[in-house]
Amino acid sequence: MRLEPVIGLEIHVQLKTRTKMFCSCPNQEADSPNTNICPVCVGHPGVLPNTNSKAVHDAMVMSKALGATISECSKFDRKNYFYPDLPKGYQISQFDMPVGLGGKLEFRINEGKDDERTVRIGITRLHLEEDAAKLHHTGANKASLVDYNRSGTPLVEIVSEPDVRSPDEAKAFLQELRLIMRYLGVSDADMEKGNLRCDANISMREVPDDPANEEWAEQLNPKTEIKNLNSFKAVERALEHEIKRQTKLWLDKKAPAIESTRGWDDARGVTVEQRTKESASDYRYFPEPDLPQMDLIALQRDEPIMVPELPKARRQRFMEEYGLSRREAKTMCDQKELADYAERVFSELGAWINGEGEKPLTEDRAAKLVSGWLLTKLQGVMTEHKLDIRTLKITPENFAELLSMIHTNKVTGPNALVILTEMTMGGADPSQIMNEKNLGQMGDMDELRGVAKKAIKNNPKAVEDWKGGKESAIQFLVGQVMKATRGKAPPEEARRLLEEELGNLKV
Numbered sequence: 001m002r003l004e005p006v007i008g009l010e011i012h013v014q015l016k017t018r019t020k021m022f023c024s025c026p027n028q029e030a031d032s033p034n035t036n037i038c039p040v041c042v043g044h045p046g047v048l049p050n051t052n053s054k055a056v057h058d059a060m061v062m063s064k065a066l067g068a069t070i071s072e073c074s075k076f077d078r079k080n081y082f083y084p085d086l087p088k089g090y091q092i093s094q095f096d097m098p099v100g101l102g103g104k105l106e107f108r109i110n111e112g113k114d115d116e117r118t119v120r121i122g123i124t125r126l127h128l129e130e131d132a133a134k135l136h137h138t139g140a141n142k143a144s145l146v147d148y149n150r151s152g153t154p155l156v157e158i159v160s161e162p163d164v165r166s167p168d169e170a171k172a173f174l175q176e177l178r179l180i181m182r183y184l185g186v187s188d189a190d191m192e193k194g195n196l197r198c199d200a201n202i203s204m205r206e207v208p209d210d211p212a213n214e215e216w217a218e219q220l221n222p223k224t225e226i227k228n229l230n231s232f233k234a235v236e237r238a239l240e241h242e243i244k245r246q247t248k249l250w251l252d253k254k255a256p257a258i259e260s261t262r263g264w265d266d267a268r269g270v271t272v273e274q275r276t277k278e279s280a281s282d283y284r285y286f287p288e289p290d291l292p293q294m295d296l297i298a299l300q301r302d303e304p305i306m307v308p309e310l311p312k313a314r315r316q317r318f319m320e321e322y323g324l325s326r327r328e329a330k331t332m333c334d335q336k337e338l339a340d341y342a343e344r345v346f347s348e349l350g351a352w353i354n355g356e357g358e359k360p361l362t363e364d365r366a367a368k369l370v371s372g373w374l375l376t377k378l379q380g381v382m383t384e385h386k387l388d389i390r391t392l393k394i395t396p397e398n399f400a401e402l403l404s405m406i407h408t409n410k411v412t413g414p415n416a417l418v419i420l421t422e423m424t425m426g427g428a429d430p431s432q433i434m435n436e437k438n439l440g441q442m443g444d445m446d447e448l449r450g451v452a453k454k455a456i457k458n459n460p461k462a463v464e465d466w467k468g469g470k471e472s473a474i475q476f477l478v479g480q481v482m483k484a485t486r487g488k489a490p491p492e493e494a495r496r497l498l499e500e501e502l503g504n505l506k507v
Contacts, residue, residue, distance in 0.1 A: 002207040003250055005243050006220060007164035007200060008124075011177060013156045013187050014131065014195040015058050020152035021130040022049030022092060022291075027154065033136075033147035041130075041152030043087030048290050051076075055128060055154035056099070056294060057303060058186040062156055063100025063126050065184055065307045072297050074099050076128070076288040085133040085146060093157075095285040098127035099296070105160075106312065107176040109169060111326065121173050122161030131155050150194075156186075162201070162220060167239035171232045174198060179311045183336055191231050198235055200226045203256070204246045225261045225277055238264040242271055314339060322346055323367040331375055337389045338374075341396055345370055348400035353407065361407060369403045377417060381424050393427030394420075402430040414487040415439040442488040445497070448481075451489065452497040455480040456505070466502055474498060 020027050023040035030036045040047045056074075063070050077095040103123035110116045131153035136145045158177070164170045178196055181189040189196040203223040226242060229235045242262075249255055259277035309317070311333050318329035318339070333339045346366065353361040378399070382388060402419060405411045411419065411434055422433045434440050442448055455477050456463055462480075465473035474495065481494040 001250065003204045003247055004207050005165060005202055005204055005239070005246075006162045006223075007166075007170055007202045007239060008162040008223070009158075009160045009164065009170060009173065010199040010201070010225075011158045011160075011174065012131075012197040013062070013158065013181055013189060014197075015055050015154040015156060016185070016187050017052055017054045017058070017154050019052060021052050021055055021128070021154040023152055024050075025152065030149045033145075033149060035149065037148045037151065041087075042148050043089070043151075049092065049288075051291055051294070052154055053299075056296075056299065057305075058154075058184075059099040059126065059128050059156050060296065060300065060305050061184055061307060062158075062181070062186060063103065064305050065180055065310060066100070066103040066105060066123050066126065066158070068100035068103030068123055068126055070100055070296055070300070070305070071097060072295075073097060073293050074128075074296055075293040076291045077285045078288050079129075080284045081282075083132070084144065085135050085151070087133065087148065087151060091129060091132065092288055092291070093129035094127035095280070097293075098125045099156075100126035105173060105176060105180075107172055109172045111330065119169050119172065121163045121169075124159040124161050126156060126158050129155050129157060162223075167236040167243070170200060170239055171236045174232055174235060176311070179334060179336075183308060183310055194230070198229045200229060200235060200239055200242075202226065202239060202242050202246070204243070204250055206250075222256050222259045223277075224256060224259070224271075226264055226271055227261060227274070228264045228266075230266075234264060234266055237266075237269060238271060241269060245271065318342075322370070323363040324371060328367070328371045328375065332371075335389065341389055341392075342370060342374055344396035345374065345400050345403070348397045349403050352400050352404035365407065369407060373403060373406075373416075373420070374399075377420060378424075381417075381421050385424060387424065392424070394423045395427070398423060398427070398430055405430060405434070409441055409490065410434070411439060412441050412482075412487055412490055414482060415441070418487070438488075439486075440488065441490055442485055445493065448485070448489055448493060449497050449501070451481050451484050452477075452494060452501055455484065456498065456501055463502065463505065467505075474502070 015027075017027050019025060020041055023038050025038050025041055026036045028036065040049055060070050074094065075097045076092050078090040079093040079095070080090040082089055103126070104120055105123065106118060106120045108116065109119050131150050133146050133148045133151040136147060138145065160173070164173060174196070178189040178191075181187045181196070187195050191197070201223040203221040205219055205221055224242060224246070226238050229238055246256065261274045261277050262271040263274050265272050315326070315329040315333045318324045318332060319326060324332070332342045349366060349370065350361065382392065402416060402423070406413065406416050415434075418437070419430050419433045419439060422428060422437075423430060459477060459480060462473045462476050466477075477498050478491055478494050481489050481498065482491065
């Protein structure tokens with residue numbers, strides 16, 4: 001028996017609106033429980049909700065970004081169920097008239113590996129709803145406390161088609177979706193903070209001898225929904241576990257016959273049975289009587305839906321416009337702020353070089369300078385000093401000036417790193433730091449030859465090693481020259497002069 005998993009995802013995205021979904025309470029974290037609340041979001045009798053227009057607009061932007069069709073009209077419904085974190089006894093959600101229908105998300109997976117591939121996941125629907133409150137379970141007396149600060153927070157639920165075929169695809173799908181939400185500016189989409197939450201539905205099916213069989217392609221078996229997935233790793237691990245668990249059931253001829261819900265126990269690495277899964281009829285949906293239908297066509301006339309350049313398009317443009325490799329473009333564009341910074345550095349770098357009329361700057365050279373120093377050197381310095389691109393004091397103009405100094409041989413690589421570290425701490429101009437600390441590249445080749453001769457004289461063992469054919473000895477001597485000149489000697493010239501002087505010794 002050959003089995004394959006069939007996986008669909010339900011993703012809740014918490015929106016970054018100023019106020020909650022149906023009231024004017026602040027939509028933000030609070031220092032104390034139950035402070036950002038009002039009679040509407042805690043479900044007092046007789047209160048009337050009022051739709052947050054910004055949340056509706058954000059949902060339409062998300063729909064367009066995912067290629068979904070924005071509905072002409074949309075409405076809210078009451079989803080009835082009881083749970084302690086649901087103060088009204090129902091959730092205001094959307095059932096048959098969501099904001100968006102259809103769409104897809106395309107992304108690459110396992111780049112640079114043997115199984116690198118492009119994956120396309122269909123989007124079933126995208127709808128708005130309010131978040132529930134948050135339960136805090138205490139261990140001592142086994143009590144549960146309710147914090148209503150989160151109650152009424154605007155959520156967009158994105159439901160995928162059952163197109164996911166592996167845990168790594170599910171993880172990559174969520175990561176790409178998170179990045180899109182950040183590019184759109186509608187959510188921080190941080191899973192650890194609950195801005196992005198995911199439930200995974202999974203079933204198994206037997207693969208026939210003829211996989212092209214259309215009837216088999218449509219076959220779906222009873223699914224299991226996995227709850228409590230609060231990280232990308234948890235999604236991957238939970239699906240891996242559930243595939244093993246369900247495969248064993250199939251092999252034992254006990255394949256799941258009904259839909260069910262299981263929770264993920266991250267500490268134990270297992271899913272735990274909770275209940276049979278509800279269907280739409282269990283929730284007794286009916287239209288929310290206190291909220292009118294929304295004319296989404298009219299709303300778009302008042303405020304047209306504008307979607308910025310998305311990650312996939314930006315990666316492609318970075319490769320075509322700046323000559324970056326696919327990996328470099330992905331690394332830059334996977335953090336919007338870093339990509340914005342890189343764009344400005346590329347622009348400023350060309351201005352610096354062209355303005356000085358010095359050594360020509362080719363596209364390939366510019367790509368190597370920016371990617372090498374931005375993705376490696378600067379990232380290393382920021383990691384060391386616990387900084388990120390959003391708090392960096394170095395302006396793109398100053399960073400580009402430093403790269404132009406490296407390109408035109410005004411400063412060596414080692415001393416450029418010293419300057420970069422100083423810039424990171426204080427944001428000063430690189431040429432100012434170079435002059436104040438006397439870090440400019442050594443230009444007197446006669447002086448440099450003298451330093452090379454001295455390094456040879458003071459290190460006879462390295463000279464003997466070199467004569468014996470040990471090529472690494474020359475690198476040691478280059479290091480001695482760099483040390484003697486405080487990093488100001490151009491390494492390539494130092495090596496060339498050392499080889500000349502060592503060659504003279506052989507003669």
